[in-house]
Amino acid sequence: MTLSIAIVGAGPAGYYTAEAAQKQWGDAVRIDIIDRLPTPYGLIRAGVAPDHQSIKAVTKRYEATNLAPGTRLVGNVMLGRDVSVEELLGLYDAVVLSVGAPLDKPIGIPGDDLPGVVGSAAFVGWYNGHPDHAGLNVDLSHHGAAIIGNGNVAIDCARVLAKTVDELSQTDIADHALKTLAESSVRDVHIIGRRGPHQASFTTKEAGELGHLVRAHPVVRPGDFPPEAEDAALDPGQRKMVTHLRGFAGLPRGDKPVTINFEFFRRPVAVEGHGKAERLIVETTRLENGPNGLGAVGTGELHAIPCGLVIACIGYRTAEIPGVNWSDKLGRFPTDDAGRIAPALYASGWARRGPSGTIGTNRPDGFSVVAAMVEDGIAASGKAGPAGLDALLATRGVKATDFAGWQRIEAAEVAGARAGAPREKIVDVARMLALA
Ligand code: NAP
Numbered sequence: 001m002t003l004s005i006a007i008v009g010a011g012p013a014g015y016y017t018a019e020a021a022q023k024q025w026g027d028a029v030r031i032d033i034i035d036r037l038p039t040p041y042g043l044i045r046a047g048v049a050p051d052h053q054s055i056k057a058v059t060k061r062y063e064a065t066n067l068a069p070g071t072r073l074v075g076n077v078m079l080g081r082d083v084s085v086e087e088l089l090g091l092y093d094a095v096v097l098s099v100g101a102p103l104d105k106p107i108g109i110p111g112d113d114l115p116g117v118v119g120s121a122a123f124v125g126w127y128n129g130h131p132d133h134a135g136l137n138v139d140l141s142h143h144g145a146a147i148i149g150n151g152n153v154a155i156d157c158a159r160v161l162a163k164t165v166d167e168l169s170q171t172d173i174a175d176h177a178l179k180t181l182a183e184s185s186v187r188d189v190h191i192i193g194r195r196g197p198h199q200a201s202f203t204t205k206e207a208g209e210l211g212h213l214v215r216a217h218p219v220v221r222p223g224d225f226p227p228e229a230e231d232a233a234l235d236p237g238q239r240k241m242v243t244h245l246r247g248f249a250g251l252p253r254g255d256k257p258v259t260i261n262f263e264f265f266r267r268p269v270a271v272e273g274h275g276k277a278e279r280l281i282v283e284t285t286r287l288e289n290g291p292n293g294l295g296a297v298g299t300g301e302l303h304a305i306p307c308g309l310v311i312a313c314i315g316y317r318t319a320e321i322p323g324v325n326w327s328d329k330l331g332r333f334p335t336d337d338a339g340r341i342a343p344a345l346y347a348s349g350w351a352r353r354g355p356s357g358t359i360g361t362n363r364p365d366g367f368s369v370v371a372a373m374v375e376d377g378i379a380a381s382g383k384a385g386p387a388g389l390d391a392l393l394a395t396r397g398v399k400a401t402d403f404a405g406w407q408r409i410e411a412a413e414v415a416g417a418r419a420g421a422p423r424e425k426i427v428d429v430a431r432m433l434a435l436a
Pocket of ligand 1: 107149150151153154156193194195199201202206268313314315316356357358
């Protein structure tokens, strides 16, 4: 008998969980990494910004995990559509949901349904060529763009809007996005934070990068910063990040045509416009201690930020899966600290802890889930495993793809790349399937 594990989601969390299971059980385990797309790597492919290629090098590690004996990629198979959780639990000794958090958290303000208002999952998916979002209608004909949120995703979106086509063309940004950005009229990008610079969740490198863009100039209001002496209370990373932001105040603009404006202490209250977004209404805030620490409280003072595009970079939610306990409040599956959902059913990555941390944060997650499996006595019990899944999919006419199929897609993407770019992403699933 051989132990069999199904990991649903071929992103970082899924691969680190597979790596941990390989380390734990070696040749004695069969692992199927199941993904709804024929392409692996999740947010490394569709989330990490295209101009951060060095971060994407981690896929070499995931490739090695996938090529280890006993581990398969089962692409083009969607949990809840092609196979259910109950069926996977019947086929495998353990099932891990590493499905991430692909849905945008709603902003929930009047006008957020106007054309021109998008969530970051959609906008990032658009420029990264995710098949779900490649067709997004992004209108960059207005001078202003407002980005809500003070996290790294907000910075990624600002950078992509602010960079020149030359800066972006040697990345793997999707061709449709590059063409739209080449025609962009956006000149004023606003990054809206409901709290202050000390509370921003940008990391140092990402904040600092905005000071070195070819055609864009970062703007801060010195009055938004607390006295410099108060930076001493911040942890070293946060202090460096705030030092970068403070430094923007002294940067000469030169002849840079684009501004990236940090609008701290501004809470979005409405999007207005005739049939499409034309302005974001924000309310000035001040900090007040509340049950969850320092919160933003509105002062009643309103401002309008002219913009034709509003991108909400305010966090994500996991998609519900039939048959799996889900918490609307958490926006994900309730688990214990080690990722247990139910007997033999676990979660890792954003599906376990919510959309936080870096790619590397998913590694300990994967290892803790496998430690929990060991503690729970997960062992080979004679279940059908991968052969059982193949048989089930065959009865349903579902054509799964494998890692070799992904390698064929990848070869076609590399062959089709613009000069100097690593690849041109294929955004059409039917084309991916034909290649795979
Ligand atoms: P994040 O860091 O959690 O930031 C979310 C931001 O949205 C916060 O500033 C939050 O403000 C704000 N927000 C939430 N709800 C809001 C609302 N209703 N109105 C206004 N503002 C609201 O999340 P993220 O930027 O989506 O990033 C997700 C994770 O991926 C993070 O761990 C991030 O570091 C990581 N990431 C890393 C990189 C990188 O390393 N290069 C790149 C992209 C993403 P409050 O703080 O006031 O709640």
